[in-house]
Amino acid sequence: MSFYDTPGCTPRLQRSELAVPGSNPGMFEKAANSRADYVFLDCEDAVAPDDKARARKNIIEALLDIDWKGKGKTLSIRINGLDTHYMYRDVVDIVEQAGQYLDTILIPKAGTASDIYMVDCLVTQIETAKGLEKNRIGLEALIETALGMANVESIAQSSRRMEALHFGVADFAASCRARTVVMGGLNPDYPGDQWHAGLQKMLVACRAFGLRAIDGPFGDFNDPDGYREAAKRAAAMGYEGKWAIHPSQIALANEVMSPPEAEVARAIRVLEALEAAAKAGKGAASLDGKLIDAASARMAENVVRQSRAILSTD
Numbered sequence: 685m686s687f688y689d690t691p692g693c694t695p696r697l698q699r700s701e702l703a704v705p706g707s708n709p710g711m712f713e714k715a716a717n718s719r720a721d722y723v724f725l726d727c728e729d730a731v732a733p734d735d736k737a738r739a740r741k742n743i744i745e746a747l748l749d750i751d752w753k754g755k756g757k758t759l760s761i762r763i764n765g766l767d768t769h770y771m772y773r774d775v776v777d778i779v780e781q782a783g784q785y786l787d788t789i790l791i792p793k794a795g796t797a798s799d800i801y802m803v804d805c806l807v808t809q810i811e812t813a814k815g816l817e818k819n820r821i822g823l824e825a826l827i828e829t830a831l832g833m834a835n836v837e838s839i840a841q842s843s844r845r846m847e848a849l850h851f852g853v854a855d856f857a858a859s860c861r862a863r864t865v866v867m868g869g870l871n872p873d874y875p876g877d878q879w880h881a882g883l884q885k886m887l888v889a890c891r892a893f894g895l896r897a898i899d900g901p902f903g904d905f906n907d908p909d910g911y912r913e914a915a916k917r918a919a920a921m922g923y924e925g926k927w928a929i930h931p932s933q934i935a936l937a938n939e940v941m942s943p944p945e946a947e948v949a950r951a952i953r954v955l956e957a958l959e960a961a962a963k964a965g966k967g968a969a970s971l972d973g974k975l976i977d978a979a980s981a982r983m984a985e986n987v988v989r990q991s992r993a994i995l996s997t998d
């Protein structure tokens with residue numbers, strides 16, 4: 685392993701992540717048949733307090749009845765926050781009754797590494813008691829509070845199950861008391877991207893500790909251009925996926941989070957040119973009038989790896 689590599693978590697394609705309220709079972713089959721790489725069934729903010737118990741039951745049924753894996757989906761659940769009395773039952777009931785069909789658990793409003801530790805302990809106990817160790821459930825966390833952002837590096841290192849962090853722009857805005865116009869969009873009063881600092885801080889924590897970095901929601905599902913712009917800003921920084929809070933956003937996320945053909949073709953040419961240079965005893969080369977070197981090869985490898993992962997699922 686070179687300094688550049690990070691210890692990898694379970695590799696999964698996570699370009700588009702469809703959020704589906706657990707209280708809305710009518711949407712489950714559609715979600716399973718969609719083009720989303722990832723689906724999370726929500727116990728948290730999309731479910732009203734009176735519907736929490738029913739939503740949990742719906743999710744268990746959906747895990748048992750629908751062949752998510754067969755349909756190419758990674759299946760996650762978003763549990764309620766640790767500051768609610770719903771959370772323990774979300775984990776206990778769902779993992780006990782259907783944990784063998786669950787890929788990951790998304791922990792909202794993660795504030796400290798101990799939050800992750802608590803969920804990890806519960807999951808470990810249930811997996812051991814139920815003999816589910818073969819399908820170890822991964823953990824993911826939403827960084828969406830000022831406390832979570834302040835502790836993002838320790839959260840990123842908090843568990844060997846940890847796979848990804850998500851930037852929860854809506855709650856982050858609320859926690860920071862930011863003035864917002866549309867969930868995940870830009871406030872014109874701010875000169876630039878008001879989410880940039882948070883996005884960058886979380887991205888670096890992810891890459892330093894081998895996690896996937898996922899951008900959260902964009903609320904205006906009637907504004908595909910606004911969604912595309914937000915996704916492109918995140919992708920340019922190194923994010924590899926974005927939430928879809930409406931089915932129409934799935935294709936947009938897949939499009940933006942897949943390297944364009946021209947980028948893949950150029951990456952292959954970079955690698956070929958550097959291979960030829962290495963044979964001639966040189967570390968650097970020139971391609972289309974621009975210098976390329978070993979760092980260019982690493983960037984090109986990222987693109988080729990991502991493109992192969994996408995091709996292998998099509």
Ligand code: GLV
Nearest residue numbers: 852853854855900
């Ligand atoms: C997601 O949960 C968010 O708050 O943006």
Ligand code: MG
Nearest residue numbers: 828852854855
């Ligand atoms: Mg949130």
